[in-house]
Amino acid sequence: MEKNELQQQVLEKIHRGKVAPLPRWYFALRVVGVAALVLVILALAAFLASGIMFALRESGEQMLLGFGLRGFETFAALFPWTLFAIMVVLVVALEWALRSLRFAYRMPLLYLFGGVVALTILAGMVVDRTPLHATLLSQADEHALPFIGDWYEDIHAKHEDKGVFQGAVQSVATSTFVLVHNDSDADADDLSHVVMPPSGFDLSALRVGEELFVAGDVDQQGVVHAYGVQEEARDMK
Numbered sequence: 001m002e003k004n005e006l007q008q009q010v011l012e013k014i015h016r017g018k019v020a021p022l023p024r025w026y027f028a029l030r031v032v033g034v035a036a037l038v039l040v041i042l043a044l045a046a047f048l049a050s051g052i053m054f055a056l057r058e059s060g061e062q063m064l065l066g067f068g069l070r071g072f073e074t075f076a077a078l079f080p081w082t083l084f085a086i087m088v089v090l091v092v093a094l095e096w097a098l099r100s101l102r103f104a105y106r107m108p109l110l111y112l113f114g115g116v117v118a119l120t121i122l123a124g125m126v127v128d129r130t131p132l133h134a135t136l137l138s139q140a141d142e143h144a145l146p147f148i149g150d151w152y153e154d155i156h157a158k159h160e161d162k163g164v165f166q167g168a169v170q171s172v173a174t175s176t177f178v179l180v181h182n183d184s185d186a187d188a189d190d191l192s193h194v195v196m197p198p199s200g201f202d203l204s205a206l207r208v209g210e211e212l213f214v215a216g217d218v219d220q221q222g223v224v225h226a227y228g229v230q231e232e233a234r235d236m237k
Contacts, residue, residue, distance in 0.1 A: 038097050042123060045090040048083050049124025054133040055080060059155050060166060060213040060232050067215050067228030074162055074215060083151075091120055165193055165214040165224055166232070172206050176223070179212060195224045 064075035140152035216226035
């Protein structure tokens with residue numbers, strides 16, 4: 001009842017000329033502006049989401065999830081939380097922008113937020129299927145990418161302080177193998193490590209030159225006692 005009375009009062013003021021109705025072009029321009037803002041925010045959120053997907057795959061860090069609890073803890077330590085936090089802020093901003101549109105105004109907040117999250121992930125997966133991030137990574141490795149180049153270079157960085165070792169098999173012995181680090185820049189940090197694989201690992205299956213992702217601890221002699229060894233996918237490098 002109060003709502004109807006308020007609407008009636010507003011209409012009466014409009015008829016008396018006390019309140020000037022806004023022109024239609026104002027509302028049309030507002031919708032266009034909101035739509036443009038939504039597209040920009042969605043593009044940025046999708047770029048970050050796809051960047052996180054690409055980094056986890058390219059670095060091989062997603063393999064840590066298959067190495068048990070220790071692997072999960074290391075994965076959490078290496079996860080790009082800063083990028084994730086920025087993406088979450090963009091998702092919230094996107095949800096806020098959409099709520100100003102008529103079709104989303106009456107939609108339950110939880111449903112709208114869930115839809116925005118799903119849309120962002122889907123858009124990120126689409127961008128991830130393009131060569132965008134691989135091209136930017138290649139430019140970063142050549143030190144030709146400003147602003148975000150450092151983040152892309154870190155994708156191939158060593159994380160031996162976190163117990164992660166990557167490289168190619170140089171040689172295979174009876175109970176160990178030698179792994180040579182390679183971050184695609186052929187510099188002084190391309191070092192070798194003697195790796196003792198976990199119990200039950202089939203050393204006879206290793207081949208020289210094979211790219212491996214290893215997680216383990218280094219003893220005082222510099223030997224890596226691995227708790228996880230996984231062959232890297234060929235499209236990671």
